[in-house]
Each structure stands twice: as C-alpha cells, then as structure tokens.
Amino acid sequence: MRIGTARFSYRHDEALFDTRTQYAWLAALGAVLLIFPFSANEYWLYLACLMLINIGSAAGLNILTGYTGLVSLGHAAFMGVGAYTVAVLQGIIDLPVVISLLAAGAVTMVAGFIVGIPSLRVKGLYLAIATIAASMILHFVFSNWQSVTGGTGGLMVNPARILGVDLDTSFRFYWMVMPITILMLLGSANLFRSRTGRAFIAIRDRDISAEVLGIRLLRYKLLSFGISSFYAGVAGGLWAYFFRIITPESFPLSMSIFFLTAIIVGGMGSLLGSILGAAFITMVPEALKLIIGWLPISADTTLILSPVRTIVYGLLIIGFLIFEPLGLQEVWRRTQRFFHLWPFRS
Amino acid sequence: MGFDWVFFAEVTLAGLGTGGLYALTALAFVIIFKSTGVVNLAIGEMLMLGAYLCFGFAVDLGLPIWLAIVAAIIVGGLAGGLIERLTIRPMVGESPISTFMITVGLAAVLVGLVELVWTASPRRMPAFLPDDAIFIGEAFVPSKVFYGFLVTALLIAIVLLVFRYWRGGVALRATAFDQAAAYSMGINVPRVFSLSWIVAAMIATMAGILVGAVGGISPSMGVFGLSVLVVVIAGGLDSVLGALVAGLAIGLIEAWASGFLGGEFKIVATFMILIAVLMIRPYGLFGTREIERL
Numbered sequence: 001m002r003i004g005t006a007r008f009s010y011r012h013d014e015a016l017f018d019t020r021t022q023y024a025w026l027a028a029l030g031a032v033l034l035i036f037p038f039s040a041n042e043y044w045l046y047l048a049c050l051m052l053i054n055i056g057s058a059a060g061l062n063i064l065t066g067y068t069g070l071v072s073l074g075h076a077a078f079m080g081v082g083a084y085t086v087a088v089l090q091g092i093i094d095l096p097v098v099i100s101l102l103a104a105g106a107v108t109m110v111a112g113f114i115v116g117i118p119s120l121r122v123k124g125l126y127l128a129i130a131t132i133a134a135s136m137i138l139h140f141v142f143s144n145w146q147s148v149t150g151g152t153g154g155l156m157v158n159p160a161r162i163l164g165v166d167l168d169t170s171f172r173f174y175w176m177v178m179p180i181t182i183l184m185l186l187g188s189a190n191l192f193r194s195r196t197g198r199a200f201i202a203i204r205d206r207d208i209s210a211e212v213l214g215i216r217l218l219r220y221k222l223l224s225f226g227i228s229s230f231y232a233g234v235a236g237g238l239w240a241y242f243f244r245i246i247t248p249e250s251f252p253l254s255m256s257i258f259f260l261t262a263i264i265v266g267g268m269g270s271l272l273g274s275i276l277g278a279a280f281i282t283m284v285p286e287a288l289k290l291i292i293g294w295l296p297i298s299a300d301t302t303l304i305l306s307p308v309r310t311i312v313y314g315l316l317i318i319g320f321l322i323f324e325p326l327g328l329q330e331v332w333r334r335t336q337r338f339f340h341l342w343p344f345r346s
Numbered sequence: 347m348g349f350d351w352v353f354f355a356e357v358t359l360a361g362l363g364t365g366g367l368y369a370l371t372a373l374a375f376v377i378i379f380k381s382t383g384v385v386n387l388a389i390g391e392m393l394m395l396g397a398y399l400c401f402g403f404a405v406d407l408g409l410p411i412w413l414a415i416v417a418a419i420i421v422g423g424l425a426g427g428l429i430e431r432l433t434i435r436p437m438v439g440e441s442p443i444s445t446f447m448i449t450v451g452l453a454a455v456l457v458g459l460v461e462l463v464w465t466a467s468p469r470r471m472p473a474f475l476p477d478d479a480i481f482i483g484e485a486f487v488p489s490k491v492f493y494g495f496l497v498t499a500l501l502i503a504i505v506l507l508v509f510r511y512w513r514g515g516v517a518l519r520a521t522a523f524d525q526a527a528a529y530s531m532g533i534n535v536p537r538v539f540s541l542s543w544i545v546a547a548m549i550a551t552m553a554g555i556l557v558g559a560v561g562g563i564s565p566s567m568g569v570f571g572l573s574v575l576v577v578v579i580a581g582g583l584d585s586v587l588g589a590l591v592a593g594l595a596i597g598l599i600e601a602w603a604s605g606f607l608g609g610e611f612k613i614v615a616t617f618m619i620l621i622a623v624l625m626i627r628p629y630g631l632f633g634t635r636e637i638e639r640l
Contacts, residue, residue, distance in 0.1 A: 069443070132575070133576075137618070303465070307458040308458065309458070
C-alpha cells in the first residue's frame with residue numbers, strides 16, 4: 001500500500017509527474033506507442049490514427065468546455081476551418097507540413113476569437129446556442145464560397161510530405177500524428193499549471209467571483225476560445241491529411257456532438273478524461289459493428305448501424321451525466337485507488 | 347415594373363404560415379422552460395417524433411387520419427412524460443448546463459430511434475387538410491399553408507385559454523412564477539414538472555403533424571427545432587408573447603431571405619438574427635433580464 005509521496009523541493013512539488021512509478025508507467029506507455037505500429041495490421045493502425053486525431057481535438061474542446069465551462073457545439077466546424085486551411089494553402093504554395101498545420105491552427109484561432117465575441121454579452125446556454133449558429137454559418141461558408149472551398153464538391157488534399165516521404169499509409173501517418181498529439185496533450189497539461197489555465201478554472205467555477213479576483217473575463221474567455229480552436233484547427237489539419245478529401249458534409253453538427261460526448265464520457269475538466277473519452281468514443285462504432293455482426297439479423301447491417309450508433313451516443317451522454325458525471329476518468333481513479341489501498345480497504 | 351408585389355405577398359404569406367408553426371413549437375419550448383427551467387434542445391426532435399407517430403398510426407397501422415392524429419397526440423404526450431421521468435427528473439438540482447446536455451443526448455436518441463423504425467428516407471404524410479387553390483387578393487397561397495396557418499392559430503388560442511382557465515394550467519403558471527410558494531400552497535411541483543413535459547410534447551406533436559402535412563416528414567426535420575431555438579431566444583426564453591411575435595417574425599424573415607436571396611440563405615439569415623439579438627438584447631425582446639448575485 002502506498003500512502004503518499006514525500007516531496008522535498010518546490011520543483012518536485014510542481015512537477016508534472018512526481019513519482020518513480022509514474023515514470024515507469026510512462027516509459028512502458030512510450031514503448032507500447034513505439035512498438036505498436038510494427039505489430040498491428042492496417043485496420044488497427046487506421047483506428048489508432050483516427051483515435052489520436054480525436055484525442056487532440058477532444059483535448060481542445062475540454063479546454064473550452066471542461067475547464068472554462070463554455071459549452072461549444074461548434075467544435076467540428078472549427079476542425080473544418082483547420083482542414084480547409086490546409087487544403088487551400090496546399091493549392092497556393094508548397095509549405096512544410098508543420099508550418100501548414102500551425103497555419104491551420106492560427107486561422108482557426110482567429111475564427112475562434114470571432115465566434116467567442118458573443119461571450120462579451122452572453123454566457124452559459126446562450127453561448128452554446130451561439131456556437132450552433134457559428135457552426136451553421138461556417139457550414140454555409142464552406143459550401144457557398146465556391147472559389148476557395150470548391151463548394152459542395154469539396155477539395156482533395158495531397159498526402160503530407162515529410163523529408164521526402166509521402167505519408168500516404170496509416171503506418172507512415174502514425175509517426176506524424178502520434179508525436180503531434182502528445183505535444184498537444186503536454187501543452188494542455190502545462191496550460192493548467194499556469195496563470196492562464198487557473199484563470200480558466202476560476203471562470204468555470206464562478207465567473208463573477210473570478211472577475212472580483214481580478215481576472216479579465218472577456219480576455220480569458222476569448223483566449224479559451226482561441227486556444228481551444230487552435231487545437232481544433234491542428235486536429236482538423238491532421239484530419240485533412242489523413243482522409244485527403246474534405247467536403248462541407250465532413251464536419252456536421254453531429255460531429256460536434258460526438259466530441260461533446262467524448263469529453264462527457266471521459267470526464268470534463270480532466271486531461272485523462274479527454275484521452276479516455278476520445279479513445280472510447282472512437283471505438284464505439286467499431287464495437288457496434290462487431291456486435292451487430294454477431295446478432296442473428298437478416299436485414300442489411302449497414303442500414304441499421306448508423307441509427308444504432310446515434311442512439312448509443314445519445315444514451316452514453318444521458319447515462320454518464322446521470323450516473324457517472326465525472327466520467328471514465330473517475331472510474332479509472334477509483335480502480336487506481338482500489339489497488340493503492342489493497343488489501344486494507346476494498 | 348420594378349418590385350414584384352404579388353411575389354412579395356406570396357412569399358410573405360408563406361412566411362406567415364411557417365412563422366405560425368414556429369410560434370406553436372416555441373410555445374411548447376417556453377412551457378417547459380418556464381416551469382422546469384430546462385432549455386430543451388430536443389424540441390425539434392420531439393416534433394419529429396410526433397409527426398412519425400402520426401405517420402405510423404395512419405400508414406403502418408392503417409387507422410383513419412383523424413384517429414391517427416388523436417392517437418399520436420396521446421402517445422406523444424406519454425413519451426414526453428416518460429422522457430421527463432427517466433432523464434430530466436434525476437437531474438433536478440444539477441447545473442442547467444448538464445441538463446441542457448442531457449437534451450442534446452435525447453435529441454440523438456430520438457433521431458436514431460426514428461431512423462431505426464422508419465429509415466432515414468423522407469416520407470409523405472397522408473393529406474388531411476382540404477385541397478383547393480386559395481387567392482388572397484392576387485396572391486396565390488398553397489392551401490396546405492393556408493389551412494395549416496388557420497389550425498395553428500386555433501391551437502395557439504386553445505393553448506393560451508387552457509393556461510388561463512384550466513386548474514392544471516394555473517398550477518403550471520404558479521410554479522413558473524415561484525416554485526417554493528407554489529409548493530407551500532399545496533401544488534404538487536414534481537407533478538407540474540411532468541405535466542409541463544406532457545403538455546409540451548403534445549403541442550410539439552401537433553406542430554409536427556402540421557409541419558409534416560405541409561412539407562413532408564424526414565428524420566432530419568429536427569432542424570426545424572434549430573429555428574425554434576432562435577425564435578425563443580429572440581423572443582425571450584420565458585415569454586409567451588415573445589414566442590408568438592418572434593415566431594412570426596422569424597418565419598417572415600426566413601421566407602424573405604429564401605425568396606429573394608436563394609434557399610441556402612434561409613438558415614444563415616436565421617442565425618445572423620440570433621447573433622444580432624444575442625449581442626444587442628441577450629435576454630430577448632420580451633424576456634426577463636436575469637440578475638446575478640454572488
């Protein structure tokens with residue numbers, strides 16, 4: 001049984017990971033991440049890439065919704081802005097992948113600032129509805145700004161090229177998306193050790209109190225929108241490189257609900273929550289495919305898959321909010337605690 | 347000849363038709379919000395469910411249309427009560443945002459269920475409104491729209507009267523005004539919560555049947571709910587008058603936008619209005635201003 005960690009310096013107290021056990025587990029995780037692509041088949045690699053993109057995007061939504069308490073139903077549209085930025089830039093000039101991903105993030109960040117402006121006047125549910133409006137307006141722009149976005153036909157994207165290698169298979173793509181997602185997660189973890197991140201949390205807990213304490217509400221809310229959109233933009237850029245074709249229908253409102261489900265299921269206001277939730281939610285359709293395949297139904301399985309998936313997402317949102325509001329992250333923690341305290345307390 | 351007045355009149359009348367339906371659905375929304383404080387994003391999906399229930403009774407079970415409508419309204423109301431009991435009641439006392447997200451989940455579940463039973467392809471509602479060409483002055487009005495508007499106006503009037511004079515309606519208004527006071531006066535507040543969801547679901551069902559009769563039904567008609575959301579925000583979440591005025595106004599503006607600018611501008615116009623309202627008068631035209639204290 002482990003009862004605590006003795007800390008002898010401030011550095012140690014502030015460290016992101018503070019025990020040797022944690023470092024051991026991290027090393028194990030790193031090894032798994034490195035070995036995985038060599039042992040997995042194409043299907044699992046595809047899923048892993050998709051999962052990593054979703055994790056990065058969910059981490060972004062969690063900054064806005066989980067930590068700052070501003071519900072956004074426009075996250076998918078922001079990803080769309082990032083994806084379109086990558087695609088449009090590619091048509092104009094040949095940039096290194098990292099630069100165009102950063103550009104995607106930056107453009108989306110600007111879009112996020114603009115969408116965040118109503119938070120000048122409204123908050124809570126009103127803001128959530130304003131983000132629906134933003135999502136609709138962006139969708140309109142995607143499908144009607146013919147000359148840039150290619151209208152409803154969408155745009156093709158060439159595979160990302162790093163050091164002369166085209167990242168056109170899941171195996172190759174994995175080596176780009178994995179480090180980027182880890183960087184995004186580290187960035188988010190560090191954000192909440194800084195003044196900015198703590199200001200976000202204060203705003204979530206009670207915005208008026210936060211203002212009294214000297215936090216500029218507007219500035220920090222906009223910043224939260226900006227950072228969250230930056231994440232969405234980068235994830236959207238990765239999405240564009242991964243699927244290589246984008247249309248206005250690639251980023252519907254239901255995809256925003258998908259990400260909202262991810263952070264509710266995983267746990268709002270928790271980095272671990274973003275990871276677990278996005279991973280879980282990415283696996284749900286695959287698990288459903290398996291289950292429906294086993295069931296003795298004669299009907300066309302692809303026909304019932306889509307509605308069943310929608311129902312399951314909805315039920316996950318409702319079920320987790322009612323029975324486990326802190327999400328999978330709390331389940332994980334409970335399990336951890338059980339092993340820490342074993343055998344003295346069950 | 348310049349401006350085409352007949353076309354303008356036709357578009358305006360069609361807009362009024364849609365606007366009436368917005369107002370009716372917005373009424374359902376406001377009833378739920380006033381009595382339980384829940385912002386119900388699933389209102390469009392409840393409307394869709396109602397339309398499909400009617401379709402199911404009339405086509406799949408072969409009932410006569412009037413019977414099917416009554417059955418759909420009853421079953422729709424029961425579904426509303428069930429939704430309240432299973433998903434909203436456990437959330438009493440939680441933050442409004444959590445409850446809001448429950449209704450997001452609810453919307454997904456309802457869409458999925460309807461797609462599972464009736465598939466995603468659009469259907470035609472059996473016709474029950476009289477079918478003859480109607481001219482007001484020179485302007486032609488599709489008869490469905492005309493009678494739809496008449497029925498809507500009638501329904502709105504009935505709902506308003508019911509809330510004014512019926513005992514349950516009075517209890518509902520009392521709860522909306524002051525929950526604690528209503529409780530101490532012997533009003534069973536949890537039952538009022540159920541009641542408000544049942545009534546709202548019934549109204550949504552009626553609206554759904556009318557929307558379906560005018561424009562056909564499909565699982566994506568929940569989008570109608572998004573416009574309704576804009577209506578209630580523009581009118582003020584807790585204002586019945588606001589719902590009626592804003593419903594007609596949004597209906598008109600949408601009709602003008604799609605008539606004069608093109609169909610794809612309809613939804614953009616709606617949401618532009620939404621953002622403008624949020625920036626200028628966040629609590630809506632007739633809503634009560636929220637005062638926050640620490």
